[in-house]
Amino acid sequence: MNAASGPVPEAPLPRRPYVIRDVTDPWAMRGLEGVQVDAWGYPDREVLPSSMFRISSVCGGVVLGAYPAPLPDAPHDTLALPFGLAFGFPALRDGQLWHHSHLLAVHPDWRGSGLAVALKHAQRERVLAQGITRMTWTFDPLIARNARLNLGKLGARAVSYHADWYALGDDPATAFPADRLMIEWDLSRPSASHPPPAPDGEVVLAAVPGGEEPDAPVLHLNSPQVLAEVPRKAELMNEPLRLGWRLALREVMGEYMERGYVVTDLAAEGERVFYVLTRG
Known part of the structure; x- marks a missing residue:
């Protein structure tokens, strides 16, 4: 060598x-x-x-x-x-079951x-067999691979943004904020994976030109569709940089989703990925 x-x-x-x-x-x-x-x-x-x-x-x-x-010579591999x-689990609120x-x-x-994907579809089968047609869950909007799974491979959508959904630490002043997007999956509709679309819409959040940190959010647009960039691998960034993206996404998604936008997909252009927020 x-x-x-x-x-x-x-x-x-x-x-x-x-x-x-x-x-x-x-x-x-x-x-x-x-x-x-x-x-x-x-x-x-x-x-x-x-x-x-x-x-x-x-x-x-x-x-x-x-x-x-199970292996052929050990069909009952209980270990x-x-x-x-x-x-x-089943959830109930205001007379609605999901x-x-x-x-x-x-x-x-x-x-x-x-x-x-296979686990989610197996879960979907069990839930449909109970007569339930809607499933929800949360995920960290900073994890792009999970966004791709939920939005692109399962065809679900994110309907609300929740700041500090979990308390993952002993001190709220020092713990990294555990914000989450709430996913809603209509189990009565066919679910088919699709490739990431090209970004289409006005950009309301993006990295600064030539840098990694987020630029100032744009909060005043009323376009039918807007785009919010998220780092492809935020989990590999240092904590101050991740925190900057956390707070920028919180500001953008909180504003637009409060006004009725839903997150419908994760678009890709080269190494950059963008949440697609669609009005109504």
Whole structure:
């Protein structure tokens, strides 16, 4: 190996075929705690415990796990650990019944594999079988890959912006603000993935020319469609830069969604991505 060479990167391990199944056994539900730690690095206090999966599963909730497909010589592989989960429960307000999906977690090794989409469609099947046709969930608007999943691959839309949805820290003065977009998915309509469209609309938020930080938001437009840029990989930015984008998105989305705009897609142009906000 010469001085200019580096170690040869290891090839990714081949992914074993998997199955998605309802998790009803309380002991198997303990394995779903580990999926949350693997996916997000949660400390113990943030992990949803298996007891909540258990009680939800007998009260109308949906608890799904993704497991390695059984090997031919071990068709009852009860020791296999899950690497994905979807969890939600019935919600009721003002006489309206729907399903709220609280958790979708995938082990980092399985990101980009289609597993998240498969879990959501399996959840959709279970919810439709209960006679429910609407599903909601929240996601962090700074995570562009999740926006692509929710808006482009599932065909859902974001209907409201919520600042400080969760308290993820001990001190609100120092904790990174956990803002979330509320997603609404009409389960009665066919769901089909589509490629990211080209940006079409007036830009209300973008990075400063030649830089990474957000420019001043534009809050006064009334166009049928506006565009708000989001960093493609904000999770790799330092915290001050991420905070700048968090507050800029909060200002733009809070303003336009309060005026009746909904987030209908994630557009792409080269390495840049933009939320598409459509009026009405």
